[in-house]
Amino acid sequence: SQQGEEDPQALSIQEGENATMNCSYKTSINNLQWYRQNSGRGLVHLILIRSNEREKHSGRLRVTLDTSKKSSSLLITASRAADTASYFCATVLNTGFQKLVFGTGTRLLVSP
Amino acid sequence: DTGVSQDPRHKITKRGQNVTFRCDPISEHNRLYWYRQTLGQGPEFLTYFQNEAQLEKSRLLSDRFSAERPKGSFSTLEIQRTEQGDSAMYLCASSLAAGTPRSFFGQGTRLTVV
Numbered sequence: 001s002q003q004g005e006e007d008p009q010a011l012s013i014q015e016g017e018n019a020t021m022n023c024s025y026k027t028s029i030n031n032l033q034w035y036r037q038n039s040g041r042g043l044v045h046l047i048l049i050r051s052n053e054r055e056k057h058s059g060r061l062r063v064t065l066d067t068s069k070k071s072s073s074l075l076i077t078a079s080r081a082a083d084t085a086s087y088f089c090a091t092v093l094n095t096g097f098q099k100l101v102f103g104t105g106t107r108l109l110v111s112p
Numbered sequence: 113d114t115g116v117s118q119d120p121r122h123k124i125t126k127r128g129q130n131v132t133f134r135c136d137p138i139s140e141h142n143r144l145y146w147y148r149q150t151l152g153q154g155p156e157f158l159t160y161f162q163n164e165a166q167l168e169k170s171r172l173l174s175d176r177f178s179a180e181r182p183k184g185s186f187s188t189l190e191i192q193r194t195e196q197g198d199s200a201m202y203l204c205a206s207s208l209a210a211g212t213p214r215s216f217f218g219q220g221t222r223l224t225v226v
Contacts, residue, residue, distance in 0.1 A: 031213060042114065042203060042217040043155070088154050097143065097162070098213045100205075102154030 006089060006103040014111055019076040021106040023089030024069075030092045032065055033100065034074050037086045046074075046087075079110045114138075118204050118218035125194055125225055132190045133221045137206030144187050145215065146179055147203040148172065155203055161187060162209065194225045 007022045025032070031050045035043040047058045049065045049072065056063050062075040072089055086107050090100040115138040125131050137144050142163050147155035158177070160168045163184035173179075176194075181187040191198055201222050205215040 033214070035217075040201075040220075040222070042116075042118075042219040043205075044114070045214050045216070048214060090154075092213060097160060097167070097209075098207050098215060099145065099157050099160060099168070100147075100155070100215060101157065105152075105154050 006087075006106045008106060009104070010107045010109070012109045012111065013079055015079060015081055017079055017110075019079050019083070019108055019110070021074045021087050021089075021108070023072045023074070023103050025072075025089070025091045025101075025103070026070065027091075027093060029067070030094045032063075032072050033090045033092065034061075034063060034072075035088045035090060035102075037088065037105075039085075043088065076108075079108075081110050081112050084108060084110050114216040114218065116204060116206055116216050116218035118202075118221050120221055121219060122222050123224070125223070127194055127196060127225055129194055130190065130192045131194055131223065132188055133202055133204075133223075135187045135189070135204030135206075135218055136185075137187070137204070138216055139185075140208070141206035141216070142184065142209050143207045144181055145205045145207075146187070146189050147205065149201040149203060149220070150199075155201075158189075158202075191223075194223075196225045199223055199225045 033048045034046040088105045089103045117136045144161040146158040149155040161181040176192045201220045203220045204218045207215045
């Protein structure tokens with residue numbers, strides 16, 4: 001079963017705009033990761049944030065984590081057409097191995 | 113290219129046939145995972161290996177499914193007596209037991225059961 005949901009399910013923006021995706025989850029976590037998936041392809045790891053961290057940056061990506069609300073957000077700044085993809089959050093529980101529990105994903109379309 | 117390879121990339125099979133998929137993880141990774149992804153959904157965990165030992169199996173893995181990882185290297189996932197509901201993308205991922213808990217995914221095998 002999915003750990004939680006992502007919001008919005010789909011997002012359509014113009015190049016240069018920022019894209020924000022939100023993820024909610026249900027149980028306590030060890031860390032939360034964001035992955036990107038181009039249509040019909042595998043997943044590419046973007047960024048990992050641990051449960052004791054509140055914000056992380058990587059290039060044009062900014063991730064926040066609020067463990068009290070069991071939610072995370074991914075911000076992509078200055079979006080490009082090449083950012084068009086599905087984005088998934090995935091949580092890792094405190095089970096001792098890194099099983100990923102994925103959300104439902106956000107489909108991002110960036111138009112030139 | 114993440115370094116994890118899966119074969120085949122696409123498989124079309126008739127209902128009732130058996131299929132087998134292969135995953136070659138990054139060579140030094142001792143953890144290997146299989147996930148299944150249906151259209152419009154996030155991947156769902158199927159099973160996990162640490163070296164050659166299969167340590168966890170999801171309820172999604174019915175008795176028609178079997179996975180192996182002989183010698184702790186490549187892994188195979190076999191589906192017997194395929195059903196139309198088995199149509200999905202099957203994803204393999206690998207990671208190290210220690211250090212940065214990040215998984216590397218293969219490109220997946222898309223199975224279509226007709």
